[in-house]
Every structure is written in C-alpha cells, then in structure tokens.
Amino acid sequence: MRLKLLLFSALSFMLSPLCLAQQGSGGFQTAVDSVTSVDSSNTASRQWFSHQVDYARHWWNSLFPSKFVMQNAGNMGFLSGGVGWGYGGRQQWETGMLMGWIPKHRSSSAKLTLTIKQSYIPWSQSIGKRWSVEPLRVGVYLNAVFGDQFWAEQPKRYPTSYYGFSTKFRVNVCFGQQVSCHFNLSDSHTPSIVFSFFYEFSTCDTYIMSKLKNSRVSWTDIIGLSLGIAVQF
C-alpha cells in the first residue's frame, strides 16, 4: 500500500509541470489585461505591475524541473531516474531528485530508493558549436531506501542509543566528468536541448569509515562507477 502511494506521488510529481505550464502562461496574462483596461493612463504603475508579473512568472517557471536524469548504480539502485533543476549563471548548479530501483536478486523483494542530489560543475569547455566538455562534476547525495526493515532512527525495541546509525539513509559523495551535446531546435531565442553524458565515481559514508579504519579495505573496494544521461530541455 505504501509502495503504491509512493509510486503515485512520484508520478504525479513528474507530471505536475504539465498542468503548471498551462496555468503559468494563461493565468498571469489575463491579470495584466484586466489591469490595463481599467487604468491605461498610468504607465508607471503599469510598468511596475508588469515587472512584478514577469518576476513572478520567472520565479514560477524556475520551479519547473529543467532536465530529466537517468543514472545506473552509484549506491542508489540498479537504475534511477528523475528530474533535475539546473541553475546559476552558467547552469553550474544542478539539483536532482531520482527514484531508484534495486532488483530482487537473491533477497525476498525488490526495493525502491529516493535520492536527492546536489551537483556542481565548475567548468565547461566548448568544442565547436555543438559539443562541450565539463572536465569535473562533483556532488553529494542523500539516498533513502524504502522497506520495513530499514529505519531512519533505531526502533523503540532497542536499548537507548544502541545503534548509532541509520540503515535507511546514506550520504554519498561523487566526482566525475561529462560531455554535452547542444541542439538548437527552432530559433536562437529558445535555449537548446542539451544531452549530457556523464560518469561518476561514488562512495558512501559507511564505506569511507570502513576504509579509514582498515588498511585492508582498498579504495577500489568502496568506490563504484556510475553512468548517466541528463537531458536539459
């Protein structure tokens, strides 16, 4: 039941911008029209108002996810997919929200995970008109795995502060590189659709602790590779 609710909320979250897009372009426009018809002589107040509307629309539009992301492995499931928001002057910041799927393999059931990811892409180097290379992308992400056997805080059955960790949440760090391909669809006014192909090396907090405590655990044991695609639209 909880799983169904989760899937439903994830789906509605991904589809919600469709409704918002229509509201955003229609709703504010009528408000401006009605004001202009009442008081068309006062241009200063009209300018102020339309500036406010522009600002509100810009703010409203920035709530829309600007990219779709799909990634494999990386301690968040066999395959994860979700939406991302790119921002910053050079689009150097990226916040993502991904749902992941852990296959059943040899356990009793498959599991779902949810990841909130913050990435930073400091440099971008253009190669010709179409291609660009981002030599570094670093990120931090919080992963939650869903299931009754995983807890954020130890259940009441245990003695007070017996397990000083959470089995549900893992903090991961990653670093990698990406290549982007820019497509101009119609005219120069609209931003192009950007396909980014990236790879990342990632590890999680407890693996790092194990590595630091044990010289026998090697870096290659704890660091995993992950491949991904982001489509900015």
Add this chain to the structure above:
Amino acid sequence: MKPIVRYCLGIFLPSVWMPFCCLCLLLSSCEKTFDIHPYDVTLNMPSQINLANMARIENACEGKDTVRVAVISDTHEWYTDMHDEVDDINRHTSVDFVIHLGDLTNMGFNKEYEWACKELSRLQPPYVVLIGNHDHLGTGDESYDLIFGPRDFSFIAGRIKFLCLNTNAGEYDYMADVPNFSFLQQQIIQSVGDFDHTVVAMHIPPYSNQFNNNVCLAFRAYLDYFPDLYCGIFGHNHDTYEKALFGDSLMFYGVGSAQKRKYRIFTFTNAGYEVETIAF
C-alpha cells in the same frame, strides 16, 4: 517552443532512454565495478557455508577423543584485526575447527559480508558462523541465510554436540521463537547415542540486553536435558570474561571482539575441557 512541448519531448524521448537502459542491463554483469546499493543482495555470494563446513568438521573429528576449537566473535568492521586473528589461528595447527559467534558485519551490508567472508575463507580449519544482532540489520538476515544457512544449527565433533543458537530476540521485537525451544527439543533426541557431551554457543548471552530475558530460566531448564553440559560460549559484549550466568555449575565464557585482539581456544576431551585465552 512551448514548455509543455519541450517537457513531452524530454520524457518521451526513447531514443536516449532506451539504449541507456539496454546498456545498463549489459553492464549489470560487472558487479564489482558498479555498486548498486549497500543493501542489494547480489548473485555472487557463496552459499550455505555452514552446512558444507559442518559436514567437514564431523568427518574430520570422527572418532577423536580430543577436539580443539578456536572461538572468535564480533569482528564487525575491524577487518585488519580479523586478518591478524585468522593468521594467528592458522599458526595453531592443532585447531580442529573455528566457531565465529556472530556480528560478522556492522550494518548487514552486502559488501561487509563479502569482506568478512574473504577473511574467513583464508582459515585453514573449517569454520561455522552464528548470526549476531548486527547481522540482522537491513537485508543482513537474508544475506546470512543465503551465505551460511539456517540460523539454529548443531553438529557433532568427536563425542560432543555443539548447539549453535540464534538468541537475538531483540531483532525480532521479541515476537519470534528466539531462542527456538522446538529446535532445542528436537536436538535432545536427534542422533542421541552419538554424543556424550554438549556445548552451547550463542551470540547474546542470557540476562543481556536483546536476549528474551523472560525465558532465561526456561532456557536453562531445557539445557539440562542434554547430556554432560560442558559450558556455554557467547559473544556480543566484546569482552573476554567468564561467569556462571545462572549461579550454578554451568560456566559461560565470553569471547572478546576482534578489536580487543583476543580470542579463545577450547580443548575438549572426554574427561573435561580446558580454556586458553590467546592474545595476538
């Protein structure tokens, strides 16, 4: 282009997502390179180690008067200490087999099981592993079942029956048959006549947190049905000490964690037993 069109274009662009999914499926065989999740129970685990090793122990100890057993416990994430511990046991060539009293992992991660199994596989004598409370966390209990086998088990070495019990009642919220009295009852009669002495091994000792302390005395009473009870051995407390937990003649021996760099070697004979504490 309208945002709605762009959005639809993005979500239904199978030319990008489909090949990527196929690529991921192709790469799924490289489990070492791609970390799916700490709680992913993977396909490349060894399986039913305890069952195979119990048969080895029973064969090797058949007809022996003296059985030497190295007992280790609570190795958790101290793999370096565990490595030295394994090396030290391998130097004691007279040891017939090894019992690990549980808490092989810290959080029940797939990788933690892999790392610990890698160290254990270096042991020259055969070994059995009990389940500890930490091994239950997340999908750890499922991994344990796959790698080692049933959580309650017993085997006979020489003329001694070793009862290995799951006593982590707290992990089941005290709602399961832990300790399993049906198993104990069954073991009283199973292969009766093949053994004259009994040793009981567990992770959590009676009267400790997470043991089902409501049934401590009942547990003790059931043990009396076994012939010539030598002693009890337990882990969990990370300390090397001995105590008559029920205030009677039955001694319980605590085995320290790998981090404390001590373990015990028991020498069982038909006349009695001796305990050595080994520092490494």
